[in-house]
Amino acid sequence: MEDRIKIDVYGQLYSIPREIIENGPASRLKRMYKTGSSVSKSECIFINRSPESFAAVLRFYQTGELHIPMTSCPGAFIKELEYWEITPDAVSDCCYNRLQSFIDEQDTLRQFKQNSEDRGWSESPPDSYNCMKNIRAKLWEIVDYTKPSLAGKIYFGLTLSMILLSIFTLAYSTDPGFQRAMTNCERLEYMKSSNMEGYEMMKPYLEEMCDTEFLPSNSVNEMSNETVPESFSLQADNETDESDFKVYVFKIMHQTFYVEQTPTFVDEQSSIRPPTFYETVDENETVISGSEIFDDLNGTFTFEFLPMPSLFLDVPIPQMFMELKNVKVPDMKAKLFILIIMESVSNVFFTVDTILRLYSCPRIMFYFMSIINFADGTALIGAYLHLILYYRYPHLRYGNSWIDSLAYIQMLRSLRLFRIVANIRAGKVLAYSARKNVKDLTILILFLIAGMCTFASCFYIVEERTTIESIPDAWYWAIITMTTVGYGDIEPRTKIGRLLACICAVVGVLLLALTVPIFANHFLILYQHVETENVVKRLEKKSTKITRNQNIENTETRKAFFIV
Template identity: 35%
Template sequence: MTRVKINVSGTHFEFDRTILGIREYDTLTKMCKDAEKEDKPLDFFVDRPSDCFAAVLSYYQTDELHLPASVCPKAFRKELRYWGVAETDLDKCCLYRYYTFFDDYDTHEKFRKETAIQDLRDGLSIPIYTDSKVSRLRRKIWKVIDFKENTVIAKIYLALVFLMVLLCIVTLAFSTVPSFQRKVSKCELLEYLDHSEHDYAEKARIKLGDPDCSGTVYDDIYDLEDEYLYWEEAEDIYADGNWTKSTTNVKLPDLRVRLFVFVVLEMIIAAFFTIDLLLRLSTCPSLLRFFQSVINICDILAIAGFYIHIAVINIQKEHKYHISWIRLINFLQVFRVIRLFRIVRNVRASRVLTFSLRQNGRDMTMLVLLVMIAVTSSASLIYFIEDRDVIESIPVAWYWAMITLTTVGYGDISPKSWAGRLVAAIMAICGVLLLAITLPIFVNNFLTLYQYSCLDETIEEHTKRRIKLKGAIHATGVANKMTGNSANVQNNNKENYDELPGIICTTPCEDSRARNNVRGRNGIETSK
């Protein structure tokens, strides 16, 4: 019986040669065959990890390959390839852990590469400026307004943009509240009647007393009472040889506009974002990349909508006082809320969420397909079960099925028959099960990536801290070295002075010492 002795990094193993009989292409088998051909003893030394080789040797002995708990799967894969053992020979109890590790590892590496590429693009888009004062200023401004710096100015600008976005949303929202609106003034009412070519525009001017509208139009907003909007007008009509009196009820439109404070706030917001857009256009490294961004396009649409609205209501002033399609253009400013994505794009959770959505596209597609199948089938079923006064069409049944499947249940449409209620109950249960089974797939990937990203950030912070510490230690060493050199220079100067007897030095202490030396030699103190 031939014994094989192998020393793996100081750990000795000994086993029977026959256990390698059926494994002709493994590294250990080749080593034994080469030694037998050259008539050398089967005694080897290998500089490899011993714990991984113990698992490989156990595989040869028991025909079961297990992953050591203390070994990284990545390191174990390298050892398996060195010893010529296939990864698929791992037992199922360890194979799942092995492939799960590499699945998470590959996902993490993809996330790191995408993040690095994005950071690299942002970084490479900056140094294209020429080396001049204007270019350096452009670069500084761009890094601040594009949130690429962590300075105090960048943080202040970030907070200012965030507050302006919120102020824009609040201004547009509260300007539609009736309690924050006022009645139009006499001049505004006359302006609307004149530009809309109202039939009673001239009579309304006489009724309102022909007010002077040369100044501000907000001085008389409390003078417009209901009696100016409604009156009866008598008119003599000659018909069939007789004069008859006809009474006409005149009713002017009761117009309301938003308070003036909202107009001022809207002007301030528009001015701020206009300046911001001009700065970004004048300092951005690439206009092509700038206009390829969806967020930038939404910013331009929001600003353009404001100025188009201003231009239209000054040309066709009747649109200023009632809701029309022009008001919709002004409400394009709501697109500024998309700007918040620019603010949070460098936040760790935002990057992880974006990457997770892209990685789980197939899973999300499968979820959408399952929802479509459930909605379509149940909607068709409930349509033929219920009466037409309950479910009038299949598209209405689609709406009911979607609301029921997502367990929202508004209650505006509800089945009346027992069969319809049974279908509704089954739909609700299926919706709960569908969401409970599919959503954790996405959530688990997000949490795993988020933990990895937190770890990456911690490692990066420790690396920067070590670099700063090394720099401080190096600076301290250089300072100590310079201090030592200066001390040596002073010692050398002192020795040179001691070697020159009878010479009066320029400094007071050295001068005194020189005089003492002269007096000690000849007993005479010489004064200058």
């Protein structure tokens, strides 16, 4: 009869030939065999371990191959291997991939949990709040949303609303549909602030229609002073393509004093005339002033010069003459008043938010080391610089001026969305997955660059210069084709070029299909883990609430019993 050793594994009896254990690798089972060699045949060794895992270990002794049971967790099987003192490297190739994937997933989850608990600098250790007032700690939990609470959720939603309000306000302020024409008062303000010529000349006309955006035309003013706007007409400005200005052509009478340069005597008669000058109204018409007959746009005007006695003159003599004067009047676009109010509200909110964060931040040094906080501060400084220049130089409010770049800096507030996303489960998983897969994403980028350079050079060679002018243009074509975007602004004309474009597109699809799932796999694993944890926490919270209610009911029942 074959010599056997009996082993009872958690109630399941195994009768194992001794030679199988003797010929097997060194392990705890072999040491048990040596211990049980002195045991009588009627007795057995009792082991309180998993029968399923022991069966896999026993098959390893029988066949030399170690397989993970399909119904066994890889983590539990690893612990069984540790108990039986068998290295995981002994696992067969068909199951080793499953085991290694489990180890990688567990390592990723462990690092993710550690990262979530640390939260970098934003969540300080409990001891760091010992030197802070409790109100600052609570305030930081609300403004940074480190712990879910009703106040934190309300502030979270308010912050998100203000970020979107700021972004859309700046975006729609560039839309002509959300802009209005300047009023005449604003035109005067612009002319005065920018020191434009003709401000005093246009002031009486624009003030008459101050609150309207319509420009006056064909007005007459009979003012008797040195500069008399007799009438004017509105023309287009030929010097600018943007039509930011309108040109008014004025007929102006000048009363000027001239002095005779050469002395004369009493018996001679002469007339004193103003010097002749020229002014161009447009490309085809020139008005000559200084003669007795003046031709202009509306008719002929004649002025007689006063005959003066022949004598030695050393006093000025008044003379009248007419000229045409071009006056530019601004005709630009301005922001709607509601957009200015919305921008001001968002700036006030972000100012208060920054003050609260600086006041309650547990680590003020690390606060300024964050890229998001730096961008947020830059946007706030740009907003206030824009506000100062907006009221200091009124002419910069209208049209497209350089201070608009200061306003557009506020678009950096869109980076705050990353901070908000970081407080959401999916956002945390996505951010960690991106950091975890930096190497994989780098490899993807390197492959794209290699393919771009290769296909771009070939495309530049086979195509004519009318199709592709330079290799950098071919780089653009290659990257657009490999990512399957295909704008169509550059297209191959030759047959070889079209064949090359097909190969380029197929290679791009394969490249993305092989590398992107690596990133997606980590994201799905972590997201499923986070969702599972969230479900468990909800169930625990619900169970705790039910237990508390039951305890309250039992307490009230006992009180009622004693009262009775």
